[in-house]
Amino acid sequence: MTIAPKPGGVEFRNVSRRYGAVVAVDNVSFVVDPGTLVTLLGPSGCGKTTTLRMIAGLESASSGTIMIGGKDVTRLPATDRNVTMVFQSYALFPHMTVLENVGFGLEVSPLSRSEREARSSEGLRLVGLAGYEKRLPSELSGGQQQRVAVARALVLEPEVLLFDEPLSNLDAKLRRRMRDDIRDLQRSLGLTSVYVTHDQEEALAVSDRIIVMNRAVIAQEGSPRDLYQRPADRFVADFIGGANLIDGVVTGRDGPTATVRVGAMTLDVQAPGIATGDVVVAVRPQAIRVEPVASDATLEVTVRKATYLGSHMEYALDSAVGELFAVDQDVSRAVSTGSLAHVRFDPRGIALVGR
C-alpha cells in the first residue's frame, strides 16, 4: 500500500485573529502553491504559530477567509479538514505503541484493520522506522519520536502537512539531518507543507518560499534568495542573515545601480526600485573586509573586540557611522583588540531599504 497525498493549496484572504484587544494576526493574505514548502518565519510572538494553527483549524479566524484545496474551510473544525500537523512536542500518545500512534488517524477511515496496519507500516518505512512498530514512544530517542510524528501525519495523505517548529527539541547535529530528511520526503511525495520556525538558517535551508512575519503582519514574502538579497525593510534585513544597519543617502542612479553615500564613503550598489533620498544601508557582517591600508573606499575603525573562532574572526568595531559587527574569513590578517584599522564594504553584501 503506497502513500500518495493529493497536495492542495492554501490561501489566506484578509485573515485576522484577535484575542480581545490583542491582535495576534492582522489582516494577513498569502497563497501556498500545491506541492511547495512554505516557511512562516519570525520572532516569537509574531503570529506565525497562530497562522499555522488557523490552517489546521485549531484556532478559528476572527475574520477573513481560509481556503484549502480550493474549498472554503474557514468554519470547518480541525477534525474535518484534510490537514495534519507535526507538533513541536511531537504529541505522541504515551499509552499507545508506535504502530497504534501512526494508525490512530486511520481508525475513523473506512479501511479494514489489515489495510490500516499496512498503511501505518508503510508510513514507518518511509521515515526509516520499520521494525519499531511494537515500541512505546518512551522507548524511542528524540529523533525517532520525531519520525513517528511525521509518519503519523503522513499516513492520512493530507492535502497540507504542517510543521510547528519540528526541530526545536533536537540537538544541532540531528537538526541538520532531520531538516534534510523532511525536505527530501516533502519533495519526493510532492507534499504541500507549511513550516513554522524562528530559525532563519533552517528556513533558508528547507523552503521554496518564506513568509517573514513581524508583529502580526507579513513583513515580506519571497524565495530565500530574494529575502536575503533584497530585504524589504530593516527588520527583514536584520532578521535574515543579520546586518549592520547604517543610515545613508542615495545620491543618484544608473539603471539598477544606485550610488549611495555612507559617511565619507561612496558605494555603487545593485538596488532596483530604490528612489534617491535617505535610505538604510544593510551591510552583511561578511561584507565588511579589514584592509591593510586606507583609501577613498575605506572607513577608519577602532577594534573594540576581536574574537578568534578558528575558521574566521569576529570583530566589534567602532566607527564614524556607528558600531559595526564584522565577520572576516581571513584569519591570517587578523587585527587585535584596541588597534586602529580600515574596513571596506563589499557592495555584493549590501542591501538598501527605505528608511
Next chain:
Amino acid sequence: MNRSHVLWLVAAWLGFAVLPWHVPSSRFAHEVPWPSGLMLSLTGAEPWLVPIALVLVLPAMALAAEGIGRANLLVASGCAGLVALLAQGFLVGLDGWAFAALDEAFGAVEGQAGLGLGALVTAFALLFLLTTGLAGRGAMKGDRFTTGAIGLVVSSILVFVFFPVAHILAGAATPDGDMSGMAAFVARLTAADIWSLACLAGEGRCGVAWTSVFVATLTGIVTTLLGLAFALVATRTNFPFKRALRLLTVLPIITPPFVIGLAVILLFGRNGTVTLALSDWFGLTSTRWIYGLPGILLTQALAFTPIAFLVMVGIVQGISPSMEEAAQTLRADRWRTFRRVTWPLLRPGLANAFLIGFIESLADFGNPLVLGGNYEVLSTKIFYAVVGAQHDPGRAAALAIVLLSLCIGAFMAQRLWLGRRSYTTMSGKGDAGLPAALPGWLKASIYAVALPWAAFTFLLYVLILFGGFVVNWGRDNSFTLRHYETGFGLAWGEHGLQWTGRAWNSLFTTLEIAAVSAPLTAGMGLLTAYLLVRQRFAGQGAFEFMTLLSFAIPGTVIGVSYILAYNEPPVELTGTAVILVLCFIFRNMPVSIRAGVAAMSQIDRSLDECALTLRSGSARTVRRVIIPLLRPAIVAALVYSFVRAITSVSAVIFLVSARHDLATSYIVGRVEAGDFGLAIAYSSVLIVLMGLGILFIQWIVGERRLSRRSSADLKPFKVTA
C-alpha cells in the same frame, strides 16, 4: 450535525409524547389514560403544555434546512422550548396559576404536579438541540461535544446551585404576619439575635453572626499556627516519623466531622476520663465546661489543623532552597535568614491557611451541634430554625444569607487578594540546594507544640475505636459488644439471614446513595475540569468563577436551600433519594474538579490538538486519549466522591427522610438522644470502612495529596493559552 440533531429530536419527542410528564402524584390522578405531555395538551387537561408541542415541531422542520439556516432554527427551537417548559412550570403551581393576575386573564385552572421523567428528558433534549445549533453556527470551532458539555455543566449548576440559593433570598422575603415581604426581609436580616453587640457592654448575648465570626477567627489562627508548626516539622527538620504525620492528613477525609467532638466528650465531658480523674484526684466537681466555646474551638482545631498542614506544607516546600542559601551566602545567620527571607515568603500562605480555617469553621456543623451547648453559631442556629420547635424557614433563610455572605466574602478575599500574592516559586526547574536549618529555639518550640498535638489527635481516634466496646463510658467501663449488636446484629430466622441491627438500614442507604452519586460526581467534575483546562471559550472566566463559587457555599446553606427550592413544583424532590444524590453531586464536585484539573494540567495540550488534526472529534479524543491518561485521577475522584458522600452531614441532615436515612444523620440523632455507645460504635465502623477504602485507593493510585474540603488548597490554577 445531522446525527445528533436527529438523536435529540427523537429524545425530545420521546420525552414529550411517550414518557409521563409529571412525577407520580395522588392529587392529580388525571383521567387522561397516558399522562404524557402530548396527551395532556391534546386532551386539554393541561393546555399550558401546547406551546411546547408547537416548539417541538421546529427542529423537525429544521431537518429540511441546510447549513447556517438549520443551525439558527435549532438554536431558536432550543431556546423557545426551554423557555416554554420553564414558564409553564413556574406559572402553574400545585393550586393553579402562581399569580393572581393570570387567574383573571385566563380563568382559574386546576394546577399540576412537579416535572417528571418526560419533562426531564425533553428538557435535556432541548438543551442539546440548542447546543448542537450553537456548534453549527461555529461556536467552539463547531465542536458539538464541547458546546454540549458547556451547556450541561452550566445549566446543572444553575438549576442545582444557583436556583436553590436564589430560593433562600426569596425565602427570607416571604411575608410574615402583616409585614410585607420586603419589610420581613429587612426585619429578619437585621434581627437583634444576629447582630446584637450586647455582650460587649456586659449585658446579655451578642448576635450569632459575631459569635460565629469570633469562633471562626480563633479557629483560623489556631489551625494556621498548628499547621505551620507541623509543616516545618515535616519539611525542615529531620524528624524520624514523617510518614506518621502524613497519616494525620488522611484522617479528616475518613472521619465524619462530629466524631472528633464525640471523642472530646469521652475525655472532657461530665463523665469523661479526664474530668473523672480530676475530680478523683483534686476533688474538682465535674462541670459541663467543655460544652460551648472551648469545646467548639478544641474540636475545630483538631479537625481542621490537618487541612492547614496540607496548605502550609505546599507553601513551605514551594520556597526555593536557593533563596535561603543565597541569604546565607550574604552572611545572614539562621535566625536572620528565617526572619528576613523564609518568614516573608510564608506570609501569603499563612493568610491563605487562616482564611481556609475561617471558612471551614463557619461552615462546620457537626462539632457545634455535638459540643455547642448554649453557645450558638450560624450553622446550628439554621438547623434549629428549620427542624426545631420554632420551624421558621424565613428565619433559617435569613441566617443562611448571613452565613453565605460571610463564607463567600472570605472566599473572595482568598481568591482575589491572595490569588495574586502567592510567592511560591514553582518554576518547574529542578531546584537543587538544601533548605536552611531552623534556629534552635524555634525548632524546639515547634516540636513542643506539634508533637503533643499529634499525639493527642491519635489518642482521640484510639478512644473512638475503644469507646464502642464499653458499656457506658466513664460510669461503667466494662467490656461489651452490646452496641455493636444493637447496631449491626445479624440473626438467622425462618427467612434466612436477618439484618436485625438498627444501623443496617441507614448504612445500606448510605452506601447505595454514595455508590450512585460517586460516578455522577466524578463525571461532572472531570467534565468541568476538562472544560476549564482544555477548552477556551467566551465567558470562561465567569464559568470558572461560577464553579468555584459553588464550592464556597456551606453545607447547611445548601441543605436549607434544597428544602426551600425542591419542596413544590416545578421541581418536587423532597423526601426522595434523588435529592440526596443531587446534593452529593454538587457538594462533592469540587474534589473531582480538582483531581481532574491537576491531572489534566500535566497532559500536554498538544496531545488533544494532535488527535483533532488526526480527524478525531472531541468526544473520541476524550475517550481514546484523555481518559486513558487520566485513569488514576478518575479512580481517585470516584473513591473520594464516594467517601465524602458517606462522611458528610451538614447538608444531608436537612434532606434525609424516614425512608432514606443516612449513617451520619442517624449517628447525630443517637448523639442527641444521649445514646453515645451506639453512636461511637457506628462511627468506628464508618472510620474503619473509609480507612480501608482509602488504603485501597492509595494502593491503586499511589500516594497523592488529598484533603477533605474543596477550600483546602484553592491555589488558583493558571489558565494559560
